[in-house]
Amino acid sequence: MAESMRGLHRSHRCAEVTKEMTGSEVTLMGWVQKSRNKGGIVFVDLRDRSGLIQLIFENGSIDESGFEKAGKLRSEFVIAVVGTVEARSGAVNPNMLTGEIEIRVRELRILSEAETPPFPIEENSKTKDEVRLKYRYLDLRRPDLQRNLMLRSQVATLTRQFFAQEGFLEIETPMLTKSTPEGARDYLVPSRVHQGSFYALPQSPQIFKQLLMCSGYDRYIQIARCFRDEDLRADRQPEFTQIDMELSFVDVDDVLDVNERFLAFLFKEVLGVEVSLPIQRITWQEAMDRFGSDKPDMRFGMELQDVSEVVKDCEFAVFKGALENGGSVRGINAKGQGKMPRKKIDKLVEFAKGYGAKGLAYLAVNEDGTYKSSFAKFMTEEEMGGLVKAMKGEPGDLLLFAADKNKLVYDVLGALRLELGRQMELMDKNEFRFVWVTEFPLLEWSEEEERYTAMHHPFTMLMDEDLPLLDTEPGKVRAKAYDIVLNGNEIGGGSVRIFQNDVQERMFEVLGFTKEAAYEQFGFLLNAFKYGVPPHAGLAYGLDRLVMLMAGADSIREVIAFPKVKDASCLMSEAPSAVSEAQLEELALKIAKEDISEN
Known part of the structure; x- marks a missing residue:
């Protein structure tokens, strides 16, 4: 009782x-x-x-x-x-x-009083995720999850405190907005009053925060809820939270400076970790060339080496074919792994194939200086020696090579580098290693749409010196865009924005928008730009991912109170669910029943 x-x-x-x-x-x-x-x-x-x-x-x-x-x-x-x-x-x-x-x-x-719970309320639960998420209100009683959510609350509080002291204003932007299909899919909300019309839930507050700069608010901050209807992964959710900001009368260095000081403050206050400033910066191209990734894990070496010049005259068809097709040959040196069993090497080959590789060439340097290799018979002794030297190979090392188009080589070796880093335990979980990645490509070619798309979004400013390339070689144009990366995870990103009408119109043209189409989607922003717009720039952090890394969790689900599963459903509340005919009628909607009858 x-x-x-x-x-x-x-x-x-x-x-x-x-x-x-x-x-x-x-x-x-x-x-x-x-x-x-x-x-x-x-x-x-x-x-x-x-x-x-x-x-x-x-x-x-x-x-x-x-x-x-x-x-x-x-x-x-x-x-x-x-x-x-x-x-x-x-x-x-x-x-x-x-x-x-x-x-x-x-x-x-x-x-x-309480019934016996379906699983023990204890730290580091071994209970299946499906059961934990179905009874999330019990799961949330576990001390480790409670610590995570208290840490998240502390991060949010300190964020507001820091940016308030820096002169930022916290302003809320709308949840019910206009659909702009460029990018990920929108979540749509039907309007009862305007039947047949739909709101979209915001993928980010991007347009509104730029409008706030046009309105003279100078420095804006918001811990903003955002929504994307996309396939989920361990670090993705259909609804997520951003620390979102925009600043006026600034360039790249100003944005990076205030955010470096923010990260140093946050990590010191929450974890007692000293972040060394200034944070290292590398360009996107350097990141790809050295690490095969635009979010490099800087806690260990094993950097990619371009050996295209060394092997350009060899008779190994795989290397030769890649170079003839405009690709490259690159490798990584797994120090001390020369005695890796063949079965384990075969598993690495299969791993590489999962990223699109046709195979993986390997070369083990034996303790006596001889080689064990999958391609030695196609190379001269001199070429093999030159290759080992270029890779800084020493007795006991295992050299792994990929040869193909650059993008695929980067993808394969970038993923292989991380996999070997995990296997060789090169990643110190207690180390927090930040890096800025800058000068991203402005555009990327979409084979599916047969046009250029914005790598970030269509309002990203290009590097001043690359402006002439916009019409002639758009694929070579670099953006004033920057990501902040922590231990191989992109935790935030942003850019300087285009604020000149003529540049913005040229950008839309390159993206394949007619002037009419651009105004149909973004008219209220483009019209605002006619009335005096300051140079401005911004950045947004993924709060969930940032807290996940600070908490040492393996998934953002461990730092979100009520997360969704992979198909974007909630096992606890059983959302999404069907609604009544009366509700549909009010919205002038009808569900099309799929015809499952046999022909």
């Missing part, structure tokens, strides 16, 4: 009670973690979001009915207790913040 807490007021959370409070009376409330009935004495671990504390119930300290109730306590019962702080009568528990003390209870109230 549940009891009232009338007259009781919680004095402390569990882990706020310290040994300095010995002899004091406290009132605590929380969940029973576990109960141990020893006959004349009952021990209970009480849990709340702060941690655990041991309660002791003993005849004489509590009346008979209270002691009887204590004997009936089970896991996840919600209770309130009044008692005295004492030094532990038994062994001290060094694994608990409150391990030196216990509470001798004089009054117990059972506020709520």
Whole structure:
């Protein structure tokens, strides 16, 4: 029978009670973690979001009915207790913040009883994700998840604090916006009032924050909810949160400066980690050439080496064919892995094929300086020696090569580098290594649409010196765009924006927009640009991913209270779900039933 807490007021959370409070009376409330009935004495671990504390119930300290109730306590019962702080009568528990003390209870109230939960409420649960997510309200009681969400709250609070001190204004932008199909799919919301018309949920506040710069607000910040109807991965959700900002009268260096100071402040306050400033910068091209990735993990070496010049005259058809087709031959040196068994090398070959490679050429340098290789018979001794030298190969090393079009070579070796880094345990989980990647290509060619698309978005400013290339060689134009990368994860990105009408119109032309089409989609922004627009730039962090890395979690689902699964559904609430005919009728919508009858 549940009891009232009338007259009781919680004095402390569990882990706020310290040994300095010995002899004091406290009132605590929380969940029973576990109960141990020893006959004349009952021990209970009480849990709340702060941690655990041991309660002791003993005849004489509590009346008979209270002691009887204590004997009936089970896991996840919600209770309130009044008692005295004492030094532990038994062994001290060094694994608990409150391990030196216990509470001798004089009054117990059972506020709520609980059924046996479908899985234990404990750290590092081995329960299947599907079960955890179905009972997410129980999963969220686990101490590790609670720590993650408290860390997330702390990050949000400190973010607002830092940017407020830097003169940023927190301004909310609309959730119901106009659909602009350029980019990922929009989530659409039908309008009841304007039947047949739809709002879109924002993929980002991009256009509105640029309008705020046109309106003179100078420095904007928002912790913004965003939505993208795209296929999910471990680090993607259909709804996510950005730390979104825009600044006026700035260029690249100004944006990077304020954000470097923000990251240094955040990591120091939350984790006690010193971020060395200035953060290293490398161009996109350098990142691709050295690491095969535009989000390089800088915690270890194993950089790509271009050996195209070294092998250009060899007779190995794979190398020769790649170079004749305008591609390249590149390799990585897995130091000390020369004795890797053939079976393990074959697995690496299969791994590379998963990224589009036709195969993987390998060369092991034996301890006596001889070679074991998949292609030695096609190369002269001199060519093999030149190749090993170019790769800085030493006895005991394993050299791995990919040969194809540059993009594919980058993809394959970039992924292989990370896989070997994991296998060789080269990534220090306690190290936080930041890098700025700058000067991204402005455009990328879409084979599907047979046109150039914006690598970031159509409002990204190009490098001043590349302006003449926009009409002649658009694929070579670099953008004033920048990503901030942490341990191989892009945690944020942004760009300087186009603010001159003529440049913006030329950009739309290159992207295949007619003037009419551009105004149809972005008219309110382009019209605003007619009335005096300041130079401006911005950046947005993925808050979920940033917190995931700070928490040391493996997935953003571990730092989001109620995440979706891979098909964008919620196992707990069973969203999305069908709606009634009456609701559809109000919206003038009809669901087209798929014809599943046999022909």
